[in-house]
Amino acid sequence: MIRAFASGLRVDLLQLVRSPFDMVGMLVWPVVFASIAYLLLGSASGGRTLFSASLGAAVMIMWGWVILGAGFALDNQRELGTLELIVGAPTPLVVLLSPVMIARAIFGIYGLLLTLAWGRVAFGIPLLIDDWAAFVAAVVGCILAIGTLGLIAASTFVLYRAAFYLGVSLQYPVYIACGLILPFSVLPAWLGPVSWFLAPTWGFRALAEAAAGQTPWPDIGMCFALSVVYLLIAIPCLAVFEHLARDRATLKLA
Amino acid sequence: MNSLRVFFIGGLTSYRALFNWLNPWAFLSILVAYPVFQTIYFIYLGRTANTANDTFFLIGNAFVAAAVAGLFGMGQSIGGERRYQTLPMLLASPANRLALFLGRALPAIVNGFIVAVLSYVLAAAMLHLHVPATRLGGIGLALLASCFACAGLGLCIGSLAFRARSIGLFADTISGVFLIITGANVPLDRLPDSLQTLADYVPLTHGIHAARALAAGATLGATLPSIGTEALVGLAYFTVGLAMLHYFERSARHAGSLDRF
Numbered sequence: 001m002i003r004a005f006a007s008g009l010r011v012d013l014l015q016l017v018r019s020p021f022d023m024v025g026m027l028v029w030p031v032v033f034a035s036i037a038y039l040l041l042g043s044a045s046g047g048r049t050l051f052s053a054s055l056g057a058a059v060m061i062m063w064g065w066v067i068l069g070a071g072f073a074l075d076n077q078r079e080l081g082t083l084e085l086i087v088g089a090p091t092p093l094v095v096l097l098s099p100v101m102i103a104r105a106i107f108g109i110y111g112l113l114l115t116l117a118w119g120r121v122a123f124g125i126p127l128l129i130d131d132w133a134a135f136v137a138a139v140v141g142c143i144l145a146i147g148t149l150g151l152i153a154a155s156t157f158v159l160y161r162a163a164f165y166l167g168v169s170l171q172y173p174v175y176i177a178c179g180l181i182l183p184f185s186v187l188p189a190w191l192g193p194v195s196w197f198l199a200p201t202w203g204f205r206a207l208a209e210a211a212a213g214q215t216p217w218p219d220i221g222m223c224f225a226l227s228v229v230y231l232l233i234a235i236p237c238l239a240v241f242e243h244l245a246r247d248r249a250t251l252k253l254a
Numbered sequence: 255m256n257s258l259r260v261f262f263i264g265g266l267t268s269y270r271a272l273f274n275w276l277n278p279w280a281f282l283s284i285l286v287a288y289p290v291f292q293t294i295y296f297i298y299l300g301r302t303a304n305t306a307n308d309t310f311f312l313i314g315n316a317f318v319a320a321a322v323a324g325l326f327g328m329g330q331s332i333g334g335e336r337r338y339q340t341l342p343m344l345l346a347s348p349a350n351r352l353a354l355f356l357g358r359a360l361p362a363i364v365n366g367f368i369v370a371v372l373s374y375v376l377a378a379a380m381l382h383l384h385v386p387a388t389r390l391g392g393i394g395l396a397l398l399a400s401c402f403a404c405a406g407l408g409l410c411i412g413s414l415a416f417r418a419r420s421i422g423l424f425a426d427t428i429s430g431v432f433l434i435i436t437g438a439n440v441p442l443d444r445l446p447d448s449l450q451t452l453a454d455y456v457p458l459t460h461g462i463h464a465a466r467a468l469a470a471g472a473t474l475g476a477t478l479p480s481i482g483t484e485a486l487v488g489l490a491y492f493t494v495g496l497a498m499l500h501y502f503e504r505s506a507r508h509a510g511s512l513d514r515f
Contacts, residue, residue, distance in 0.1 A: 172291030
């Protein structure tokens with residue numbers, strides 16, 4: 001199973017690196033989100049605020065790529081007729097699907113680096129990372145938590161043919177609910193408790209706190225804890241939805 | 255008569271195919287939920303930055319929603335033919351090319367208009383925003399001009415389907431860049447000079463400017479020059495798009511690359 005996971009991760013990362021859509025998209029969108037934030041907030045808001053906006057843009061694109069990738073990967077498998085083979089294989093489905101999500105979250109590191117480079121070159125925002133060890137741990141925690149959250153979404157996508165579309169519509173609601181680049185003071189109060197259950201909230205907080213040299217470890221811990229919880233939810237969800245898809249014979253319907 | 259049939263029936267059939275043969279989820283998620291939440295997100299970001307009022311972002315993002323519908327819709331209506339291997343058959347037919355491709359633009363324009371209106375109304379309702387009803391007619395006219403301009407640019411993107419395997423890359427990139435350079439989410443005076451100059455030549459900029467002026471109380475007469483400029487930008491893109499289609503069709507026939515995927 002470890003071999004299947006590692007091999008899946010390698011193949012998915014290679015596919016992402018070889019895909020012009022993913023390479024260019026990951027180049028454009030973090031830069032767009034970060035630029036809008038920089039231009040709206042203005043240089044008067046201070047380097048630390050703008051750097052935090054860069055991190056927010058990077059987490060946005062990480063989530064966007066995972067949720068779109070979850071839908072797109074399953075849609076593609078369906079269209080190419082390989083979804084049945086994957087489901088029929090003796091390896092558990094979670095081991096075959098999780099590399100897709102984790103690979104896309106790892107791909108977000110490319111977006112993070114681009115956003116930070118863009119901020120430095122185009123807007124003169126300095127690289128303000130006070131605690132590098134915690135920052136690296138926060139990146140790992142963020143990848144795992146967002147990737148496993150994508151896995152829960154992917155479990156429903158096994159059953160539904162409109163998977164990709166659902167993925168598209170889930171991007172901005174999560175950006176809003178997690179307060180990415182937005183302070184919670186401008187959002188409705190009821191979104192606060194909702195955000196506690198979403199990985200990007202803790203991933204962004206962990207990155208921002210590590211960069212500011214504050215107390216990122218509780219947020220990093222939440223990322224890892226949520227990853228375990230998501231995995232515990234995703235495994236039975238996948239089993240149920242896989243069974244339903246087999247029962248309804250919808251796996252081959254493109 | 256046959257050209258009219260190709261224009262209307264062909265355009266409608268192509269529009270239906272765009273949503274994988276009328277899958278309502280595709281429409282609801284991509285063209286309703288996505289733009290509504292995008293609008294809400296940028297309204298909140300605007301409140302955070304305190305740069306402009308909510309109507310600024312409401313109008314800007316409703317117009318961007320129309321652009322996405324126009325760029326992807328028009329582009330995919332030609333790109334989809336290549337993906338599903340029907341492009342050679344389409345081009346082998348004796349159908350009038352003008353009717354064939356402009357017929358695909360009409361649903362894209364209507365669709366873009368409906369999507370923008372839905373995005374505007376739903377986001378305004380969710381955040382309790384209000385624009386005087388007397389202004390909506392003028393804003394609708396500006397929106398129509400922008401939908402026309404975006405369909406023109408979509409035709410240019412669609413023509414690239416003769417060369418590229420996927421036009422989604424171009425449409426996605428342009429729709430991202432439009433969030434900034436058209437002034438949809440950033441006041442134009444905050445952009446670098448080069449981008450401000452570029453903004454004059456892309457769809458949406460003049461339409462958004464006219465719509466915001468109307469919402470702020472300007473008369474329709476005062477905004478007609480901007481709306482006219484937007485329509486002219488659209489006309490220019492349609493002309494370029496038809497020329498690109500003609501050129502790429504000839505070169506693809508010559509290279510025998512129409513059914514290569």
